[in-house]
Amino acid sequence: MAGGFAKDGAVQDQIDATIEDAVTLVRGRLPQGESLENCEECDKPIPKGRREAIPGVRLCVECQAEHDKETVAVSGYNRRGSKDSQLR
Numbered sequence: 001m002a003g004g005f006a007k008d009g010a011v012q013d014q015i016d017a018t019i020e021d022a023v024t025l026v027r028g029r030l031p032q033g034e035s036l037e038n039c040e041e042c043d044k045p046i047p048k049g050r051r052e053a054i055p056g057v058r059l060c061v062e063c064q065a066e067h068d069k070e071t072v073a074v075s076g077y078n079r080r081g082s083k084d085s086q087l088r
């Protein structure tokens, strides 16, 4: 498997910009291991750069974004307007 960060020019830069925050969020949360070549949820191909940037990645950018939203909500990372989000 790939052993590092192979820079891939503009493609890599675009990916970096798109998932930079997501990588920060998920790094250390995802199990380390082999990345999937296709998204676990929608079966779209996961770009090579993303797979190398996030070892063990299982979701494409779109699905990951959805998951991150859920994760953020669950973890309370983004608690602005907490009155609205608190169930009782």
Ligand SMILES: [Zn+2]
Pocket: 039, 040, 041, 042, 043, 044, 059, 060, 061, 062, 063, 064
């Ligand atoms: Zn997907």
